[in-house]
Amino acid sequence: xxxxxxxxxxxxxxxxxxxxxxxxxxxxxxxxxxxxxxxxxxxxxxxxxxxxxxxxxxxxxxxxxxxxxxxxxxxxxxxxxxxxxxxxxxxxxxxxxxxxxxxxxxxxxxxxxxxxxxxxxxxxxxxxxxxxxxxxxxxxxxxxxxxxxxxxxxxxxxxxxxxxxxxxxxxxxxxxxxxxxxxxxxxxxxxxxxxxxxxxxxxxxxxxxxxxxxxxxxxxxxxxxxxxxxxxxxxxxxxxxxxxxxxxxxxxxxxxxxxxxxxxxxxxxxxxxxxxxxxxxxxxxxxxxxxxxxxxxxxxxxxxxxxxxxxxxxxxxxxxxxxxxxxxxxxxxxxxxxxxxxxxxxxxxxxxxxxxxxxxxxxxxxxxxxxxxxxxxxxxxxxxxxxxxxxxxxxxxxxxxxxxxxxxxxxxxxxxxxxxxxxxxxxxxxxxxxxxxxxxxxxxxxxxxxxxxxxxxxxxxxxxxxxxxxxxxxxxxxxxxxxxxxxxxxxxxxxxxxxxxxxxxxxxxxxxxxxxxxxxxxxxxxxxxxxxxxxxxxxxxxxxxxxxxxxxxxxxxxxxxxxxxxxxxxxxxxxxxxxxxxxxxxxxxxxxxxxxxxxxxxxxxxxxxxxxxxxxxxxxxxxxxxxxxxxxxxxxxxxxxxxxxxxxxxxxxxxxxxxxxxxxxxxxxxxxxxxxx
Amino acid sequence: xxxxxxxxxxxxxxxxxxxxxxxxxxxxxxxxxxxxxxxxxxxxxxxxxxxxxxxxxxxxxxxxxxxxxxxxxxxxxxxxxxxxxxxxxxxxxxxxxxxxxxxxxxxxxxxxxxxxxxxxxxxxxxxxxxxxxxxxxxxxxxxxxxxxxxxxxxxxxxxxxxxxxxxxxxxxxxxxxxxxxxxxxxxxxxxxxxx
Numbered sequence: 035x036x037x038x039x040x041x042x043x044x045x046x047x048x049x050x051x052x053x054x055x056x057x058x059x060x061x062x063x064x065x066x067x068x069x070x071x072x073x074x075x076x077x078x079x080x081x082x083x084x085x086x087x088x089x090x091x092x093x094x095x096x097x098x099x100x101x102x103x104x105x106x107x108x109x110x111x112x113x114x115x116x117x118x119x120x121x122x123x124x125x126x127x128x129x130x131x132x133x134x135x136x137x138x139x140x141x142x143x144x145x146x147x148x149x150x151x152x153x154x155x156x157x158x159x160x161x162x163x164x165x166x167x168x169x170x171x172x173x174x175x176x177x178x179x180x181x182x183x184x185x186x187x188x189x190x191x192x193x194x195x196x197x198x199x200x201x202x203x204x205x206x207x208x209x210x211x212x213x214x215x216x217x218x219x220x221x222x223x224x225x226x227x228x229x230x231x232x233x234x235x236x237x238x239x240x241x242x243x244x245x246x247x248x249x250x251x252x253x254x255x256x257x258x259x260x261x262x263x264x265x266x267x268x269x270x271x272x273x274x275x276x277x278x279x280x281x282x283x284x285x286x287x288x289x290x291x292x293x294x295x296x297x298x299x300x301x302x303x304x305x306x307x308x309x310x311x312x313x314x315x316x317x318x319x320x321x322x323x324x325x326x327x328x329x330x331x332x333x334x335x336x337x338x339x340x341x342x343x344x345x346x347x348x349x350x351x352x353x354x355x356x357x358x359x360x361x362x363x364x365x366x367x368x369x370x371x372x373x374x375x376x377x378x379x380x381x382x383x384x385x386x387x388x389x390x391x392x393x394x395x396x397x398x399x400x401x402x403x404x405x406x407x408x409x410x411x412x413x414x415x416x417x418x419x420x421x422x423x424x425x426x427x428x429x430x431x432x433x434x435x436x437x438x439x440x441x442x443x444x445x446x447x448x449x450x451x452x453x454x455x456x457x458x459x460x461x462x463x464x465x466x467x468x469x470x471x472x473x474x475x476x477x478x479x480x481x482x483x484x485x486x487x488x489x490x491x492x493x494x495x496x497x498x499x500x501x502x503x504x505x506x507x508x509x510x511x512x513x514x515x516x517x518x519x520x521x522x523x524x525x526x527x528x529x530x531x532x533x534x535x536x537x538x539x540x541x542x543x544x545x546x547x548x549x550x551x552x553x554x555x556x557x558x559x560x561x562x563x564x565x566x567x568x569x570x571x572x573x574x575x576x577x578x579x580x581x582x583x584x585x586x587x588x589x590x591x592x593x594x595x596x597x598x599x600x601x602x603x604x605x606x607x608x609x610x611x612x613x614x615x616x617x618x619x620x621x622x623x624x625x626x627x628x629x630x631x632x633x634x635x636x637x638x639x640x641x642x643x644x645x646x647x648x649x650x651x652x653x654x655x656x657x658x659x660x661x662x663x664x665x666x667x668x669x670x671x672x673x674x675x676x677x678x679x680x681x682x683x684x685x686x687x688x689x690x691x692x693x694x695x696x697x698x699x700x701x702x703x704x705x706x707x708x709x710x711x
Numbered sequence: 712x713x714x715x716x717x718x719x720x721x722x723x724x725x726x727x728x729x730x731x732x733x734x735x736x737x738x739x740x741x742x743x744x745x746x747x748x749x750x751x752x753x754x755x756x757x758x759x760x761x762x763x764x765x766x767x768x769x770x771x772x773x774x775x776x777x778x779x780x781x782x783x784x785x786x787x788x789x790x791x792x793x794x795x796x797x798x799x800x801x802x803x804x805x806x807x808x809x810x811x812x813x814x815x816x817x818x819x820x821x822x823x824x825x826x827x828x829x830x831x832x833x834x835x836x837x838x839x840x841x842x843x844x845x846x847x848x849x850x851x852x853x854x855x856x857x858x859x860x861x862x863x864x865x866x867x868x869x870x871x872x873x874x875x876x877x878x879x880x881x882x883x884x885x886x887x888x889x890x891x892x893x894x895x896x897x898x899x900x901x902x903x904x905x906x
Contacts, residue, residue: 201786206721206795213721217788218773 043109057110058086058099066112069121069150071128071235072187073100076292077196083128083187085150087120088112096120118154125154131166131210132236133182140178141237143250147185168213174221175695176228176300177239184238186212190230197293198224199420199439214238221700224439225413225680228299232282232292243300243692244280248272256603257284259590260298261349261512261583262684265392265414266592267294271302271584276604278302278584288393288651289592295413296696297680297687304690305582308567311608314577321577326609329576330616334623336559340541341365343534346372346522347546347564348511348684350613351588351600352647353633355517356640357614358545364626368524369539371531372517374549375676377509378479378528379518383656385485387515388415388593389503390468391653396421398504400464402457403442404449405433405673406472410680411510412593415470422468430457433474433673449475449484449668452491461495468504469497474673476507482527487666494666508593510677516591519654520644544570545613546580548685563613566685580613581606582686587633589640589647595654597647715839716850717805718798723773723791726804730774732782736762740782753785756793760800769809769867770801798852805848806841808886810834811865815854818861822875826862827851829876833883846887859903860896873898 040053044064051060056079058068071083081101088099091109096117099110111117129151136142168181186205191214194203200223202216216222222230231241253272260267267290272280281302283294313329314321344362346355355372362370373379379386395401395418408416416438423429423440431442432451445451461467469492479485492498492505517523526533531549542558544550548570550560562574571577584603591597606612614636621628630636641648677683679701681693732740739762740755747754756779763775771794780787794800801809812827831837834847841848857863860872864879871882871894878897885892895902 195786202788204788204792206792207719208796211719211721215721217786217791218723 040104040106042104042107045110045112051104053104053106055104056100057088057090057097057102057104057108060104061088061099061110061112068099068112069154070100071146071150071185072189074189074192074233077189077192077233080188080192083185084124085121085128087117087124089114089117121154122156125151126156126160128185129155129159130161131182132185133165135183138246139180139183139237140240140245141183141234145237146235166210171213171215172219172221173216173239174227175692175699176242176296177222177230178242178245179239181213181215181238183236184214185236186214187235188214189233189235190214190239193230193233194222194224194227196424197229197417197420198222198226199417200224200227203230223700225295225297225409226293226417228296229283229293241280241300243303248274248279253279254603256584256601257599258584258603259512259592259598259600260290260294261590261600262297262301262687263295263412263414263510264508264512264514264593265289265412266512266590266596266598267298267414268598269294269298271603273584273603276607278305278603288391289596290414293414293417295680297683297693300692300696301681301687301690303692304566304686304688305584306607307689307691309607310565310567310571310577310579311610312579313609314571316575321572321574326578326611329578330619330623333561333576333578334620336541336561337620337624340559341539342369342541342543343539343558344370344522345374345542345544345547345549346370346513346517347374347544347548348513349583349686350513350517350545351583351586351590352516352520352597353588353636353640354545354613355513355520355522356643357617357628357630357636358543359520359522360628361617361621361626364621364624370522371524371534372514372522373530374547375473375509376477376529376531377473377514378476378482378485379507379523380482380485380489380527383515383519383595383654384503384505385489386507386509386518387595388470388506388508390506390594392418392594395419395468396425398422398466398468399425399427400430400460400467401427402430402432402452402467402469404452404469404471405474405476405675406470406508407434407436407438407474407675407677408470408472408508409436409438410675410677411472412508413680415508415593428460430460433472434675436675447673448670450670452488452668453666458495461497466502466504467495467497468506470506470508472507473509473676475671476509477676478671478674479528479669480671481669483667484669484671485527487668490664490666510683512590512592515593515595516589516597516647519591519595519647520640544574546570546685550574563616564685565607565610566689568685568688570685578616579606579608579610580616581610585610586612587637589637589650591647591654595656596652597650597654599650716798717770717801717803717809717839717848718850720802721795723771723776723794723802726767726772726774728774730763730767730772730778732762732778733766736766744783753783753789756783756785756790757797759783760790760794764800768804770804804841806845808847808866810847810849811852811855812849813853813855813857813861813863813865814851815858817854817858818863821861823862825876826864826874826879829879830864830883833880847883857903860900869894872896873900 039050068086070086072080086099087096089111170179191203195201256271258271268284268286270284313324315324429442445454497504543561546564551569551573560574561576562571563580565582585606646654681696687693743755743758759779776790780790836842863872873896
């Protein structure tokens with residue numbers, strides 16, 4: 035390894051660093067902060083802002099550190115007069131055309147240019163000519179543009195091309211006429227487009243919904259988890275008083291890196307629309323306002339006589355799930371179901387989670403998408419596949435002929451197309467193949483033999499080996515993996531929801547599951563615990579308000595089996611009560627055994643029962659499954675994708691005005707490109 | 712001011728007509744692309760823009776850009792970037808004769824201002840404008856590289872050098888009347904030999 039290390043000096047301090055680094059990265063290791071605008075860890079190096087100038091001994095001029103490779107014996111100086119003067123000069127040029135509108139700029143207070151101007155800027159302008167003005171560009175309903183503020187770092191252009199995989203942004207013109215724009219000013223079509231707002235070092239690209247809402251120092255920061263897909267992206271929820279004003283990503287190199295999807299970033303206005311803020315009871319076919327005492331009394335009486343079934347929705351945290359399980363155990367077994375979409379599983383964890391650590395997806399050289407549309411279901415995983423694709427991985431697709439932002443080879447619509455000759459040939463050549471089985475097939479599998487065959491197939495073609503398991507199962511719901519780990523499901527491995535013996539149940543308790551509105555429960559008494567009024571609540575006999583994930587603490591297990599905590603940001607809306615406390619009250623009145631008095635007790639009891647969940651941020655380790663059948667046989671099932679519209683996948687995003695605008699402007703409006711074709 | 716120059720505008724427009732390569736151009740494109748290594752076909756974007764401009768009445772329409780992007784299998788915005796960067800790709804329609812007047816120091820010292828005035832008077836259009844009969848578009852440009860023969864202008868693909876007001880007027884008149892012009896020096900010298 036010592037071959038890769040070289041000796042350099044940073045401000046006379048001797049250090050050893052990897053020879054493949056740049057001068058800027060070496061300075062960072064040495065603890066010297068280098069100002070920069072265009073350089074970004076996750077993007078290619080552009081070297082066009084010139085802010086990161088440093089002095090290198092024996093070099094006649096200042097050097098831009100982000101583009102400069104290291105050499106043995108290099109002596110770098112970052113704090114000399116000359117460096118300072120150079121950076122001041124660059125800053126003066128950057129500010130020539132930058133408007134002095136900080137007081138009305140949304141970036142104010144968290145602006146790289148503002149911060150660095152404090153160190154390197156002059157207090158007066160020597161520029162007597164007119165500043166240039168640039169027309170604002172349309173980039174869609176999410177990204178607000180004030181292009182006069184742009185300093186042409188091209189971070190957004192590189193992001194769109196390299197990370198989002200939609201080469202739609204570019205810099206037109208040159209010199210003083212340079213302008214950043216999307217092609218013909220169309221909306222950006224990426225599910226990750228909101229990230230350009232964080233990337234922009236100035237206030238040129240800002241959030242449209244957050245425009246003129248708040249200053250960063252007024253906001254309370256709460257660490258949370260994205261529950262709108264199963265990836266579990268780390269997010270930061272910024273709120274003021276009892277209102278969430280924006281959502282931004284937290285860096286987690288193992289999961290979302292620095293990105294989040296547009297859905298979680300922008301659907302927060304839906305948190306406050308159509309909220310169930312008080313209990314409702316159905317009278318004469320109409321829901322009317324009630325109170326907790328009356329509604330819980332009715333529910334208690336029903337629970338005394340009727341046999342209940344609990345359905346678990348897509349946003350339910352582990353603690354709530356555990357409380358539900360504990361409560362329902364008083365009524366026997368097999369009466370809780372989270373797989374309301376007929377998700378087929380085997381018993382073991384590796385049959386329903388994403389077994390490859392998300393960070394390793396990019397190392398694969400062959401990816402087979404089987405009945406999954408990662409672009410819509412999990413944009414972060416789609417980005418990782420795009421990374422692999424850029425590393426020359428080949429991507430095959432089986433199921434629907436979906437359109438993705440990279441090239442795939444379509445093999446056919448049925449599972450048995452896994453036996454396609456081309457695919458087998460490619461699999462045999464591949465050194466690190468990866469299979470992703472999506473809900474489009476998993477929800478349709480009727481025979482468990484098919485699922486076992488998939489394992490045998492993976493085993494046969496070295497997708498599963500002793501060292502690695504690259505057979506992945508992908509579903510889009512944040513609650514699913516966790517709920518399955520704590521066993522909130524019935525015995526049926528295939529078609530669990532269709533196989534529910536409806537005659538066995540007379541009372542359905544739905545915890546945020548819209549499936550309560552299904553015809554099969556027409557003769558049951560229905561109770562809906564939830565936060566948004568939609569089909570589920572409308573069809574129920576009692577509706578009880580519960581808090582949203584930002585209004586309570588909760589644990590979620592992401593798709594790769596990594597427990598993470600979403601923290602409470604503000605108090606619940608209206609008279610909403612946490613599910614466990616409602617169940618606690620009912621248990622007390624029905625004299626059931628339900629010990630936890632507080633949320634913390636509930637959580638520690640959950641962790642005692644399932645110690646694997648207590649290790650936050652670590653992937654749960656399991657041994658590779660051994661349930662392998664000798665013969666490989668795939669049943670004939672037709673792919674049916676769970677989501678068709680990224681922006682409207684659940685009750686919350688359906689109620690978001692921003693998401694509605696996205697549907698209108700990005701999905702429904704045929705782009706100019708298509709019109710001309 | 713410079714933003715009005717047809718080659719320096721960032722705004723592209725549609726011609727409203729489908730743009731598809733002529734047979735000759737298809738042949739040249741094949742030849743051009745073969746000069747670049749496999750997988751680097753996009754390097755041919757500049758020659759293709761030139762061909763498209765030639766075929767499309769001396770300007771690049773959105774249709775041209777889309778056809779080029781399709782031919783070279785590259786994002787449309789990348790073609791747009793290149794087309795907007797270089798001033799010799801016109802982003803809006805120009806007249807039949809694009810008159811480019813050199814205004815850089817050597818030509819200017821030799822009296823390019825007078826040439827400009829003459830041309831504007833004779834063609835009845837302002838700098839960066841197109842004449843009403845669509846015969847001329849007049850633009851001022853920086854050095855065209857014929858400094859020793861200044862003042863000079865370029866009309867479409869031809870250079871006219873060693874100009875004075877009289878010879879300039881004659882050139883414009885000839886174009887109006889459809890008569891041929893002498894290309895190069897108007898004083899009869901060969902290339903840039905001593906006058």
